[in-house]
Amino acid sequence: MNFLFSYFIFPGFLFAAVIGLLAGWVDRKVTARIHYRVGPPWHQNFTDILKLLGKETIVPAGARATFLIAPYIGLCGLVLAAAIVGSAFLMPDSGFLGDVIVVVYLLTIPGIAVIIGAFSSRNPLASVGASREMKLILAYELPFVLALIAVIIKSQGALQLNRIVAIQAYGGSHIASFSGALAFIAAIFCMQAKLGFVPFDAAEAEQEIMAGTLIEYSGLPLAVLRLTKAVLLYTMPVFLIALFLGKDTSALFLVLKYVLLLVIAVLIKNTNPRLRIDQIMRFFWGPVTVLAAGSVVLAVLGK
Amino acid sequence: MDFRLKALTKSIWVFHISAGSCNNCDIEILDCLTPRFDLERFGIQLVGSVRHADALLITGAMNRKSVPRMKKIYEQAPKPCLVAAVGVCACSQHMFRDSYNVLEPLDKILPVDVYIPGCPPKPEAMIAGIVKLVEKIRQAHK
Numbered sequence: 181m182n183f184l185f186s187y188f189i190f191p192g193f194l195f196a197a198v199i200g201l202l203a204g205w206v207d208r209k210v211t212a213r214i215h216y217r218v219g220p221p222w223h224q225n226f227t228d229i230l231k232l233l234g235k236e237t238i239v240p241a242g243a244r245a246t247f248l249i250a251p252y253i254g255l256c257g258l259v260l261a262a263a264i265v266g267s268a269f270l271m272p273d274s275g276f277l278g279d280v281i282v283v284v285y286l287l288t289i290p291g292i293a294v295i296i297g298a299f300s301s302r303n304p305l306a307s308v309g310a311s312r313e314m315k316l317i318l319a320y321e322l323p324f325v326l327a328l329i330a331v332i333i334k335s336q337g338a339l340q341l342n343r344i345v346a347i348q349a350y351g352g353s354h355i356a357s358f359s360g361a362l363a364f365i366a367a368i369f370c371m372q373a374k375l376g377f378v379p380f381d382a383a384e385a386e387q388e389i390m391a392g393t394l395i396e397y398s399g400l401p402l403a404v405l406r407l408t409k410a411v412l413l414y415t416m417p418v419f420l421i422a423l424f425l426g427k428d429t430s431a432l433f434l435v436l437k438y439v440l441l442l443v444i445a446v447l448i449k450n451t452n453p454r455l456r457i458d459q460i461m462r463f464f465w466g467p468v469t470v471l472a473a474g475s476v477v478l479a480v481l482g483k
Numbered sequence: 484m485d486f487r488l489k490a491l492t493k494s495i496w497v498f499h500i501s502a503g504s505c506n507n508c509d510i511e512i513l514d515c516l517t518p519r520f521d522l523e524r525f526g527i528q529l530v531g532s533v534r535h536a537d538a539l540l541i542t543g544a545m546n547r548k549s550v551p552r553m554k555k556i557y558e559q560a561p562k563p564c565l566v567a568a569v570g571v572c573a574c575s576q577h578m579f580r581d582s583y584n585v586l587e588p589l590d591k592i593l594p595v596d597v598y599i600p601g602c603p604p605k606p607e608a609m610i611a612g613i614v615k616l617v618e619k620i621r622q623a624h625k
Contacts, residue, residue: 208523217521224526227494231537234487236561238534390531398534398561 186274191266193259193411200410201225203442207413210446225410229403237399244300247396251404254293258408261286262415268341268422269429275342283341283419284328287374290408291317294383294393301396309392312457313383316373319464320380324370326472327363331423333479334360341422348426355424359478364424366472368444371416373464376409377449382457417441488624491537491563492617494526498536498560502553502589504543507603508570512540515606527613538565544572544579545589557593565596565616569609574598 186192204225212219239247261283267274291313298310334354335344354360373380384392397405421437455463501509516522516529530536533556545553557564568589571577579585589595596619599612 212518212521212523215518217518218524219521220523220526224494224523227490227526230487230490231494234485234491235537235563238559238561386531391535394535395532396534402535 186267186271187259187263191270192263196259196262196266196411196414197407200407200412200414201229203413203417203438204410206439206442207446207449210443211450214447214450225406229406232399232403232406235399235402237401238396240301240303240396242302243396246296246300248401250293250297250300251397251401251408253296254290255404255408255411257286257289257293258411258415261289262411262418265341265415265419265422268345269418269434271342273342275340278339279341280328280332280339280344284325287412287415287419288317288321290412291374293408294405297397297401298393298395303396305389306393306395308389309383309385309395313393315457315461316380316383319461320370320373320468323366323464323468323472324374326469326476327367327370328423330359330363330472330475330479333476345422345426345429349429353425353427357478358483359475360424362471362475362478364420366468366475367420367424368441368448369464369468371420371441372445372448373460374416375412375445377445379448379452379455380460381454382460385454388454413442417445485624488563488620492620494528495537495565495613495617496528496530496535497538497540498530498533498556500539500541500553500556502541502543502549502573503546504570504572508542508572511603511606512542512569512609515609520606520610522610525613533559534561536560536564538567540567540569541573541589541593542569544576544582544585545587545592546582546584547586550586550592554592566593567597567599567612567616568595569599569612570604571600571602574600577602 188194202222202225205220205222208224209219264275264279264283264286295310295313298306298313331344331354332339334357335347338344338347348354355364376384384394389395394402394405417438420441421434425437499509499512514520522528533539539557539560541553543549557566568574572579573589576585576588597612597616599609601608604612
């Protein structure tokens, strides 16, 4: 019962979706202000989802059953990650040993679900998008895991999210140290890629491969995919706050840190052009991995 | 009023089809979606895939080559889907009325919801047309 409540209502689905859709509005509003225009009203993302629920769902000829199942798999896996990350702040004794590793695995499920759905739609442009998404996951997972290892070493080997937060509350945020700062920069790039934001949105390039992985989706499955994006927009920044900025976890500071991370992501998104997929891989396996590996070495040295 | 229809009028995603136009209307449509006119205020967005579209903006006189393709695109769009005829060519064939290559106007081919005349129509005229369309939908379902 308690588990169902935390999965579906409070740190889980409902809460994460509402916060994520509001964060999506912050994204669109900040983008609009950068363009020097007004931007949409706060309920725009909710309206979009509601509208998609009322539209026809089209299944392309020859598509496999996974075309319709994949979006739900992605959302279910991601909501579990959101619930685990959210309860690290709210319920200090709710974690279990190794939940950081579980969260890292769960965070890749939406990407894999998108790949499965796009490949089973039998659209050539969706296939191009899916193959790019696959390369993107290969590119950013390595530095992301390295940054995570640096954090775990800094937290005296704690594999539990709420212990990592507790250690920071006692000894100061990890970002205040050299290794933590380097790992944080690497993790910001990985967050950008995981969210599919512009320099790293080659998989969904709208002008180039017409929304790529999403091209065949309409109606309800498209709404589920947009909700997945929204929940990811809640989960990733909160996960980074837990890893790097865990010093003060009062509600006000949490919101401020969350909005700060969000605005950083939106600013990167609006000031950079889209990279090609080979440039993305070179970027992540080159400079970002070196940065993350350097942070691991510094963390071992105790800096 | 049906809440889904209300949501539709507040979030219209448009897909742009050029069915043999001279490109003037297309340029004006792109102009209409620039920051200066800021259609995102009303939830209007240009989408890349026709599967996401709520409205089709069709420009140009329909020629023999583009009519079957346009019909196919209309069938691919999820319903309910609105159709806007942008420019006087799409509305009434304009100077191509007697052309050997242009058979019939757009409203004989697809159910047109709003006509936006002009050669090319100004972005202001397009916004006015969309506003009239939204009002028409709301009146019809009150």
